[in-house]
Amino acid sequence: MNLKELWQGDENQSIKGWDFSHIKDRWYEEVLPFDYKKIVMKYLKKDMTLLDMGTGGGEFLLSLNHPHQNTYATEGYKPNYDYCLEQLQPLGITVKYIDKSGVIPFDDATFDIIINKHSNYNIKEVKRVLKKGGLFITQQIGCYNNRELSQVFIEGFELPDKHKHLNIQSSRFIEEEFKILECDEYFPEIRFYDIGALVFFCKIIVWEFPGFSVNKYYNKLRKLHSICQRNGYITSKEHRFLLVCKSK
Numbered sequence: 001m002n003l004k005e006l007w008q009g010d011e012n013q014s015i016k017g018w019d020f021s022h023i024k025d026r027w028y029e030e031v032l033p034f035d036y037k038k039i040v041m042k043y044l045k046k047d048m049t050l051l052d053m054g055t056g057g058g059e060f061l062l063s064l065n066h067p068h069q070n071t072y073a074t075e076g077y078k079p080n081y082d083y084c085l086e087q088l089q090p091l092g093i094t095v096k097y098i099d100k101s102g103v104i105p106f107d108d109a110t111f112d113i114i115i116n117k118h119s120n121y122n123i124k125e126v127k128r129v130l131k132k133g134g135l136f137i138t139q140q141i142g143c144y145n146n147r148e149l150s151q152v153f154i155e156g157f158e159l160p161d162k163h164k165h166l167n168i169q170s171s172r173f174i175e176e177e178f179k180i181l182e183c184d185e186y187f188p189e190i191r192f193y194d195i196g197a198l199v200f201f202c203k204i205i206v207w208e209f210p211g212f213s214v215n216k217y218y219n220k221l222r223k224l225h226s227i228c229q230r231n232g233y234i235t236s237k238e239h240r241f242l243l244v245c246k247s248k
Contacts, residue, residue, distance in 0.1 A: 003195075007214045007221060010196035011203050019057065026197035028233075030188035034242050036139040039182065040064065040115050043135055043244070048112035051129070053098070054119020056080055058088045068092035072111070074104065076119070104129045113137070123176050130247045136178070140164060142239030144187065146208055149236045152224070153202070153209055153217055160207075166241040173245045182244035191233040195225045198234055 013022050020027075041064070044050065048070065052061040055073035057080055072094045075081040084095045096105045102122030109131045116138040126136050143164040151157045163169070166185040173180060192198040199221070202209040214221065228234050 003222070003225065004214060004218055007196050007199045010200040011214050013200055015204060019059075020200075023197040023200050026193050027201070028189075028191040028193070029238070030190070032186055032188055032240055034139075034184045034186070036117060036137075036242065037063070039242070039244060040137055043137065044113060046070075049110060049131075051104075051106070051111045051114045053104070053114060053116040053121060055084060055088075055095075058084050058093075058095075060117060061088070061093070072096070072106070074098040076100065116140075123172055123178075127176055127178070127247055132247060134247045135181075136173075136245045136247070137243070139240060139242050140169070142166075142185070142241050144237070144239040146190070146205075146236045146238060149198075149202075149234075150208055152220060153212065165239070166243070169241070170243060173243065177248045178245040179248060180243065181246055183242060185239075185241040188238050188240065189235060190238050191235050192228070193233050195221055195228055195234070198224065 010022070015022070037060070044064065044066065046067055048066075049072070050064075050066050050070055051072045051074070052058075053074050055061050055075050058073060061071065061073055068091050071092075073084060073088060074096050075084050076098045081095070081097050088095050098105060102120060102125055104122075104125045106129050108128055110129050111134060112131055113135045114126060114130060114137070116136070118139065118141050121138065130136065141164070143161045147157075166183060170180055170183055192201065199214060202212045206212070224234055
């Protein structure tokens with residue numbers, strides 16, 4: 001099997017939710033200095049009405065073991081939404097589709113706490129569906145995420161969503177009369193130990209690598225393969241920030 005066929009095997013792997021087990025031990029993500037789950041659990045109480053925005057496949061949400069009758073989720077990626085209907089709704093968790101408008105499909109003042117890991121949000125909508133004194137906890141992917149890799153594949157690359165970093169986002173929440181309880185920002189290293197693992201990653205993260213395919217970028221992948229053989233891995237920097245906000 002040649003390199004192209006090998007990489008196309010990784011490219012054609014299917015995925016449900018955000019399951020990266022296919023490349024287990026083939027990549028590395030530096031551990032963040034803040035723990036999103038621990039922070040969520042610090043504030044989450046059993047009697048709270050909880051919304052998980054952009055729940056993915058619901059894996060993280062289920063790990064919280066929150067009472068299902070108090071648990072709600074939104075998802076905007078159709079394959080994941082369909083998967084959540086199969087996996088979460090039979091448990092009594094309400095799942096609703098959220099489109100790119102950012103309108104949260106629930107009534108005003110519905111939730112005690114909203115959590116959001118790596119999904120888009122509209123601050124005014126978050127405020128609308130939160131109860132007074134409600135909490136919004138989010139870990140976000142910042143605008144500098146994987147900039148090095150994007151520059152390899154995208155000619156004339158420009159930073160997307162330049163407003164997506166901690167200073168601007170915290171200021172916007174303050175403008176909407178939220179109180180910032182906690183915040184942090186970090187740029188963890190990411191490594192891929194073979195190019196097939198990188199291919200799998202790029203194919204899934206379509207918003208960072210639009211139109212990606214092995215055929216389209218084969219020559220560039222070959223160059224990265226040479227670097228990987230020489231150094232043992234391909235590296236990049238991610239961008240993460242955390243906010244815990246309280247509605248006044």
